[in-house]
Amino acid sequence: MKTDLTRRMLLKGTIASSAIGIAIGAGLLTPKAVLAAWPKEAFTAKDIPGALSSLMGSDSAEESGDITIKAPDIAENGAVVPVTVSTTLPGVESIAIIAANNPVPLIANFNLKEGAEGFVSSRIKMGKSGDVIAVVKSDGKLYKAGKEVKVTIGGCGG
Known part of the structure; x- marks a missing residue:
């Protein structure tokens, strides 16, 4: 049977x-x-203004103290840099993570549904030291914050 x-x-x-x-x-x-639509131009742009314009329709974002970026000051391995972005801004529509000195700076974009908490966490790859920038689209406006991350070779601290 x-x-x-x-x-x-x-x-x-x-x-x-x-x-x-x-x-x-x-x-x-x-x-x-079968695959979801994705903004190819934004993820292949070689500069931050081009990536933001393709992704969010504008490249002008104002600085905001309501965005918090948690990332190590010194990353011993640039291939896996943990980054957490949180915000208290109301009506968060999306959060983008950018590594300013990467050849293709846009790392990730997270589209959030209405009522979702403004929080994302990921591991990113950084080719060299530079700023990690979070761009938050909230109620149709763009806000940003940045944090400098130093990438060391072999964890030497230099």
């Missing part, structure tokens, strides 16, 4: 996999249709 059940599950899985393979081969399922 158990063998019959196992055989049926195997047959169902095989038929489902075959159907998906045929649909992909016929062009009925394409990754482009």
Whole structure:
């Protein structure tokens, strides 16, 4: 009895996999249709104003004391720099993280739903020392804050 059940599950899985393979081969399922839309221009921009304009429609953000960035003062490994951004601004729509001295500065953008807490945490890659900038879109306006992070080679502190 158990063998019959196992055989049926195997047959169902095989038929489902075959159907998906045929649909992909016929062009009925394409990754482009399945993947979420993303702002390619923003994530390939070589400068901060270009990235912000493509991502948020403007590159002018005012400094805000309501944004807090937690990141190490000295990062011993630039490949994994922990960064946490939090804000008390009302109506937060999105939070972007930028590494100013990276060849492509825009690291991440988080779109938040209405009522979500203005908090994100991630590990970013930094090619060299520089500012980590958080840009928060709140009630249609852009606000920013920055923190300098020094990246050391091999954890030497120099």
